[in-house]
Amino acid sequence: MTKIRAAITAVNGWVPNYVLTNKELEELVDTNDEWIQSRTGIKERRILKEPGQGTSDIAVNAINGLLKKRGITADEIELIICATTTPDMQFPATANIISDKVGAKNAWGFDVSAACSGFLYALNTASKFIETGTHKKVIVVGADKMSSIIDYTDRATCVIFGDGGGAVLLEPNEEGNGIMDSILRSDGSGRVYLHQKAGGSVRPASHETVDNKEHYVFQDGQPVFKFAVTNMADVSAEIMAKNNLVADDISWLVPHQANKRIIDATARRMGLDDDKVIINIERYGNTTNGTIPLCLWEWESKFKKGDNIIIAAFGGGFTWGAIWVKWAYDGTK
Numbered sequence: 001m002t003k004i005r006a007a008i009t010a011v012n013g014w015v016p017n018y019v020l021t022n023k024e025l026e027e028l029v030d031t032n033d034e035w036i037q038s039r040t041g042i043k044e045r046r047i048l049k050e051p052g053q054g055t056s057d058i059a060v061n062a063i064n065g066l067l068k069k070r071g072i073t074a075d076e077i078e079l080i081i082c083a084t085t086t087p088d089m090q091f092p093a094t095a096n097i098i099s100d101k102v103g104a105k106n107a108w109g110f111d112v113s114a115a116c117s118g119f120l121y122a123l124n125t126a127s128k129f130i131e132t133g134t135h136k137k138v139i140v141v142g143a144d145k146m147s148s149i150i151d152y153t154d155r156a157t158c159v160i161f162g163d164g165g166g167a168v169l170l171e172p173n174e175e176g177n178g179i180m181d182s183i184l185r186s187d188g189s190g191r192v193y194l195h196q197k198a199g200g201s202v203r204p205a206s207h208e209t210v211d212n213k214e215h216y217v218f219q220d221g222q223p224v225f226k227f228a229v230t231n232m233a234d235v236s237a238e239i240m241a242k243n244n245l246v247a248d249d250i251s252w253l254v255p256h257q258a259n260k261r262i263i264d265a266t267a268r269r270m271g272l273d274d275d276k277v278i279i280n281i282e283r284y285g286n287t288t289n290g291t292i293p294l295c296l297w298e299w300e301s302k303f304k305k306g307d308n309i310i311i312a313a314f315g316g317g318f319t320w321g322a323i324w325v326k327w328a329y330d331g332t333k
């Protein structure tokens with residue numbers, strides 16, 4: 001019997017219109033364009049400014065475009081998994097809100113929380129529902145309104161993050177294409193270096209937590225950088241070795257966009273030339289769960305059926321991993 005694999009059959013991304021440039025940040029904090037570009041690779045990022053809009057609205061824009069591209073209706077969707085670090089609300093899950101807003105009346109759904117590796121965790125989880133044959137149309141959406149948890153007086157974090165997201169549709173494939181293998185890891189002791197201090201059950205919101213600015217991203221950048229460089233490169237090399245893939249076999253690396261230097265180190269470790277490495281960090285910064293689907297969306301027209309793609313990420317938790325995908329369709333210009 002032919003194995004059923006979960007193939008990505010459509011992809012779409014969405015970013016808000018407002019462009020926050022390095023120049024504008026120079027007016028908010030003690031930073032400069034040269035530092036930001038040379039240390040991170042970022043030139044600008046998008047910010048969702050419209051009052052009353054949140055992560056679900058980013059996701060809804062991405063999903064509505066996805067359904068149109070694939071030519072299907074929302075009621076055909078059976079499951080929506082939303083990877084996010086900035087849910088609309090503490091509860092219910094943003095996936096539930098998204099289902100309602102897109103009119104996916106027959107879908108159930110849930111959120112996956114794994115910081116910058118969330119899209120990988122969600123993609124792996126979603127693939128199991130297809131592989132077992134219980135579901136035929138599953139959407140994985142990765143989206144974040146990072147500006148809702150960023151302190152624009154903290155130069156260590158405000159230059160890095162942006163808002164945006166994207167969605168993929170997973171469907172069964174019996175031609176040997178789709179998600180081939182995944183390696184996912186986590187190490188919770190890394191939480192001390194990257195987290196949001198308050199707003200959870202350990203330290204609920206209070207006047208004190210607000211006054212202390214504890215509802216924003218805290219990041220001790222250097223240790224995170226060191227762990228990210230090592231682990232993202234290691235896991236990418238590991239998934240290649242495990243599947244007997246060499247650099248020539250790989251068509252594309254789709255890396256989480258946290259820092260251009262981390263991406264370069266991963267590509268070097270895999271032995272890949274620059275032209276196989278997808279990078280859009282200069283325009284969007286780090287959109288957390290949005291980076292990978294945004295990359296897939298922007299490069300979709302270049303992908304060919306059968307292309308070997310390695311998707312890799314590292315994020316808060318710590319969480320990290322790599323997924324090997326055999327692309328299932330030819331991109332159209």
Ligand code: UT7
Nearest residue numbers: 031032035039116155156159221222224225228258259315
């Ligand atoms: O996506 C989830 C996972 N996150 C990551 O992967 C992020 C990993 N970390 C990083 O990408 C980098 O650590 C950062 C981009 C966050 C920081 O870059 P760095 O090269 O590690 O800089 P640093 O924190 O070691 O700071 C170097 C210097 C310091 O000044 P002194 O002490 O050398 O005088 C900082 O105070 O740069 C200073 N600095 C800045 N200067 C201008 C820190 N932030 C800024 C800034 N503008 N925005």
